[in-house]
Amino acid sequence: MEDIPMEEGETNKDIEVAPALIAVHPAQESVAVAVGSELRVFDIHGGSAVSLVDDSCGPSHKDSIRAIRYGAKGKLFVSAGDDKLVKIWSTESWRCICTVSSEKRVSAVALSNDGLYVCFADKFGVVWVVDLDDFDGNQALVSKKAAPMLSHYCSIITSLEFSPDGRFVVSADRDFKIRVTVFPKKPLDGLHEIQSFCLGHTEFVSCLAFVYTSEYPQGFLVSGSGDSTVRLWDISSGSLLDTCKVESKAGLLESNGRGEECNSPVTNLCTIPDGTLIAVAIQSLQGIVLLSCDLSARTLSIAKVVSIKGEAFIPTSLSTSSSGLLWMVAGVSNLRGCDHPSLARVRVISGFRESSACSPEHEQTVLGDNEIPGGDKLLEKLQGSLSVDEKVFLAAAEAVKTAMSNLLVKKQYSAEKRDLRKRTRNDRKIKQ
Amino acid sequence: MLENKANPTISKSTGLPRKRFYRARAHSNPLSDSHFPIPISPCQVDYSLHYPQLFPSSDKIDGAKKIQFADVGCGFGGLLISLSTLFPETLMIGMELRDKVTEYVKERILALRVGNPGQYQNISVVRTNSMKYIPNYFEKGQLSKMFFLFPDPHFKEKNHRRRVISTHLLDEYAYCLGVGGIIYTITDVEELGEWMKACLESHPLFEALTKEELEVDPVVKLLTSATEEGQKVARNGGQTFQAVYRRVMPSL
Structure with a gap:
């Protein structure tokens, strides 16, 4: 965190607000809405509200949820956000089968088309991967650790998407960039082969x-x-x-x-x-x-x-x-x-x-x-x-x-203001 | 050139800019937001600004020559200037984050072009943050050589991600380099030398050059002799640590 100069004194410290999110099951069996730290799910098929089962005590998410998504087959659901937690849910029982900790706040999530991998991106531009191959039904998973997969150098990743054939993972950032990376057989070793950059925005x-x-x-x-x-x-x-x-x-x-x-x-x-x-x-x-x-x-x-x-x-x-x-x-x-x-x-x-x-x-x-x-x-x-x-x-x-x-647009300063900000930098050594 | 006589920043004897007027901080934070213009995509890099004699108009000609060498963190440009005469047919660019240093290199190249008509037309410099924007300058496989000479060591562990060589950034460099392209790194800091070597060694898209290949490569000698930093290290009798790797096809 200390590397990103924070807006101080200039804009009044607005409480960070998060937009509401919606995700529908691929066969419309259920709908999920995330507002703030709250995750609300309704079972359309059964016609009733779903109560989530999470073995960790307290609320599932403690801060704003920034990304929710169903897997392509609809068996899994992922939620993640500012509390640096990625929660993977079974959509049959709506039990949280796995909670993965992230080092930084999470800004985007994606599931591979075969449902074997969950990827999430943090606000520092690193995309992480967790494998789910030992997930069978409703049994809770052992605690999983994420492996770094690729990185946009220090830029907030806004969106993460698998190509329909599952061969590529596409990541977009706030520096106008879209990166297309080959998704290999063993993604836990990292993704090194960049297919293309889509530049134009x-x-x-x-x-x-x-x-x-x-x-x-x-x-x-x-x-x-x-x-x-x-x-x-x-x-x-x-x-x-x-x-x-x-x-x-x-x-x-x-x-x-x-x-x-x-x-x-x-x-x-x-x-x-x-x-x-x-x-x-x-x-x-x-x-x-x-x-x-x-x-x-x-x-x-x-x-x-x-x-x-x-x-x-x-x-x-x-x-x-x-x-x-x-x-x-x-x-x-x-x-x-x-x-x-x-x-x-x-x-x-x-x-x-x-x-x-x-x-x-x-x-x-x-x-x-x-x-x-x-x-x-x-x-x-x-x-x-x-x-x-x-x-x-x-x-x-x-x-x-x-x-x-505030989150995504680069701040523009006039020459004088930039000078002032440089002079009041708090990481400057004070000369004795 | 006449008005230069009154300009103290230009040396009277050589016509070259004087370094003392281009002092800059030794370090620059690559993580901070950039506010200089960046080309939206490689096809928008205006070659006529960089190489005016070779590209008289800014109109793109299909099949025209592209930049092949990139000196990332070119500093005061010593390597570029040596390479310019060694590879007169190759377009090369220096990339430097510090504004004043870039200005110096720009002036230096202009002065060299004036003093040596017909020469130094193939080198240029751009102020940019290559860690963030390298794909905006080069297409896939466009480069044949990349140089990372005496980069900022960033000793503190918390600042390691500011290092210009890292596993994730090597993915981007591998994208810009054509298969067979070579990445040259050198430093006088042993710890950083080991770090760079370890990153390159473990990367599936790079393979080390053999001893024989290093010996016959004329560029390897320049790493220590041509750059200002290299000369400084040699003057003080210091050690240098280099790692030179080739871009290879991914194994399946």
């Missing part, structure tokens, strides 16, 4: 996902960034195939009447399974933008904007399953000046199943609260309460925005 990269179909099983990588673009990449060469300036292309700037103020960061994106649609969350947008990817022409285009009417809902996290629903959450932890310790609002958009290639015009509709699978019981579990105060959500969106820019 001009701000931090916030999210990664793969678009792939049965005709294009390798797929292409899509990335969202603080430069307000979504880009399409060929990971084997690292070449940039297309760039979509989401905000201006979708005509959001004009409609909002803030033509001068562009560059709202892309905060999250997710691809619709077996399809070519990409759902994109943008920091200022009450709703989502749907992009369509033409895999043969290797281009991205705006399919439509799905706006959410009737409430101030700016999603902080998106997730999909094979069932044709897009799950979204908006919310934040530790919001100041608010009665609720943490806020979360879950919304769902339907109409993705048939829409893939043949009819992108297929109607996407925002479901009402009573139309959501699991209904009120699900919302009560995941949101914490059924009703939510509208005004708080605008404040929450603002808090998420500030937290994200």
Whole structure:
């Protein structure tokens, strides 16, 4: 920690807030929402809230959760965050089968497609790997130690993703960089062979996902960034195939009447399974933008904007399953000046199943609260309460925005200010 | 050159910049945020700025020559200048984090170009943090030689991750080096010498050069004789520790 100069005295010490996160089981058997240190899971299949079983005493996570994810087969679930703990859960029993300690705060997690390895990235740019090969069913694992796998030199890793064929692991950081590394047979010895770097973003990269179909099983990588673009990449060469300036292309700037103020960061994106649609969350947008990817022409285009009417809902996290629903959450932890310790609002958009290639015009509709699978019981579990105060959500969106820019945007100082900061450095030796 | 007569930072007899006017801290923190411009990708490195005689316009020509040697932490540029005449057909670049030192090397190269028409057109220097941004400058397999001469030893264990040679950074250097490319390291600090050797030895993409190969490589001799640091060590009768390794294909 001591190597990163902390912001002191200049910005008032804002309590670090974390955006709410959502993850859906690949077959939509359950949904998980993380707000602050709280992990909430609802079993859609059984229609009931899940109580987590964790043998370590006290709450499972003691600080904000920064990453949650289901494994590709849906048997495992991983949660990790600022408390430097990576928890691996069995989704059958929802028992924590393994807790791995990290040296630093964890910023991203990924599971290998075969479910044998869990990877997590820390805020110092190191990606670690834990093997799970002796995991059988619900039996608790012996304590596991993580091995360092690769490193982005001292840059916060924002996203971690395995390629659909499992041959590569892709990591994105706040220094505009996306690295594609060969995932070998023995990853515990480290990943040394870099396949490519995908370079082109001009701000931090916030999210990664793969678009792939049965005709294009390798797929292409899509990335969202603080430069307000979504880009399409060929990971084997690292070449940039297309760039979509989401905000201006979708005509959001004009409609909002803030033509001068562009560059709202892309905060999250997710691809619709077996399809070519990409759902994109943008920091200022009450709703989502749907992009369509033409895999043969290797281009991205705006399919439509799905706006959410009737409430101030700016999603902080998106997730999909094979069932044709897009799950979204908006919310934040530790919001100041608010009665609720943490806020979360879950919304769902339907109409993705048939829409893939043949009819992108297929109607996407925002479901009402009573139309959501699991209904009120699900919302009560995941949101914490059924009703939510509208005004708080605008404040929450603002808090998420500030937290994200504090975390990921490089601070710019004027020449004088830089001088002053140099002079007041606390690591300077005092001459006797 | 006329106005240089009044400029005290340029030596009157040689026309070269005088080092005393470019004093800088010996150390720089590679972990801190950088605020200098960085090319977004290797194709955006403007060769016409670095090698104006060889690249008269900034338009990219396909198949044009690319930089092949990188001197990481080039310091005052002694090695580059020796290599320039030894490999006149090869483009090379020095990378240095300290602003003032970079300025000095820039002036030195410009003065050498003026004093020796037609020569020193193949070397240049850039201020950058190579530990963070090396893939922004070089494509996969673009380089054939990389130099890490007398790097900052960072003795404290807590600062070991600031060392320019480490297992994880070697992954990136292996990416930039073509198969067969050579990485040269040298230091006068025994502990660091062992560290660098151990990192290279255990890395699956590098293999040590044999004694015979080292003897016939003209560059190896320059490691100690051409650099300012090397000369200083020789003057004081100090020892140096070198490790020279070749980039190899990964074994399956």
